[in-house]
Amino acid sequence: MGVFVELIASLGAIELSILTAIIVIVFFAVTQPWRSGGASERSAEEKLIRPPEDLEVDDISKSADNDHDEESVARIPYHHDKLSDSDMLARSQRFYEQMNARRSVRVFSKQTVSIDIIKNIVRTAGTSPSGAHLQPWTFAIVSNAEVKSAIRKVVEEEEEINYAKRMGEKWVKDVIRFSPQDSINWIKPYLEEAPYLIVVLKHAYQIKPNGERQETYYNEISTSIAVGLLLAAIQMAGLVTVTTTPLNAGLAIRQILDRPANEKVSLLLPVGHPASDATIPDLKRKPLEEIMQLF
Numbered sequence: 001m002g003v004f005v006e007l008i009a010s011l012g013a014i015e016l017s018i019l020t021a022i023i024v025i026v027f028f029a030v031t032q033p034w035r036s037g038g039a040s041e042r043s044a045e046e047k048l049i050r051p052p053e054d055l056e057v058d059d060i061s062k063s064a065d066n067d068h069d070e071e072s073v074a075r076i077p078y079h080h081d082k083l084s085d086s087d088m089l090a091r092s093q094r095f096y097e098q099m100n101a102r103r104s105v106r107v108f109s110k111q112t113v114s115i116d117i118i119k120n121i122v123r124t125a126g127t128s129p130s131g132a133h134l135q136p137w138t139f140a141i142v143s144n145a146e147v148k149s150a151i152r153k154v155v156e157e158e159e160e161i162n163y164a165k166r167m168g169e170k171w172v173k174d175v176i177r178f179s180p181q182d183s184i185n186w187i188k189p190y191l192e193e194a195p196y197l198i199v200v201l202k203h204a205y206q207i208k209p210n211g212e213r214q215e216t217y218y219n220e221i222s223t224s225i226a227v228g229l230l231l232a233a234i235q236m237a238g239l240v241t242v243t244t245t246p247l248n249a250g251l252a253i254r255q256i257l258d259r260p261a262n263e264k265v266s267l268l269l270p271v272g273h274p275a276s277d278a279t280i281p282d283l284k285r286k287p288l289e290e291i292m293q294l295f
């Protein structure tokens, strides 16, 4: 310590100023990591709460601002129809068989279908669970020939570009395996032949009655679950469909339907009776042992 004081005393004014400057720089160099350490500690904490790659979880963080003014929901008793084990087994087996008979059909008859059946199918989809019960979906039902033809036009225009330029060779090979043999892949007559097109739109957000923006949570997952129920209902009604993703035509379809910007087209399902000569690809489903793991 004495040596250090002697050294300081021996320094001239210039050396002393240089030393002071070094001390100040070292002080900030040492304290800066402490400051950014705080930031990195926060981000580590954030990482624990919301993994950065999980974007849907990120959606949830917005809920704090959204919901604090909402009243809690009243509670009612849950009514449950208790079944015997044998009834449950029989019903679950029957339902499996009905669902296992479902196939994607891409060739339709022009036979009409009552709108009441379609309404029940959509009602069924509407029973789906959804994040914060926001029911972030719209099912646009198109039977008008001109609207169907306008949708077909934009889908085919985009699809031709998808096949020719946008998507790679692998994609083209993967998807044409399922097309009817005599069809050109981007030509989609079913979009006009099926009596109904169901356009599924997911709500990226919603507008509350008071005009405020309401974020939706897990809108993609919620809408997909609703579509699962929709597919089951179509099958149970004795109709057929094919789940299609109108790649790059979503905006044009939304505009044809005059739906608001918060609604994004996610799927397009032609619904009707199968053509009498309809064929389907001979696909096998994975056996139970491959899709289920018991723990």
Ligand SMILES: Cc1cc2nc3c(=O)[nH]c(=O)nc-3n(C[C@H](O)[C@H](O)[C@H](O)COP(=O)(O)O)c2cc1C
Pocket (backbone or CB within 6 Å): 102, 103, 104, 105, 106, 178, 242, 243, 244, 245, 246, 283
């Ligand atoms: C998310 C999703 C997107 C699909 N997109 C298309 C599509 O754009 N065009 C098409 O012909 N089939 C499409 N399919 C149907 C699949 O090809 C079909 O479900 C699969 O081959 C299995 O056949 P299956 O439905 O008869 O069991 C899609 C299915 C899903 C689930």
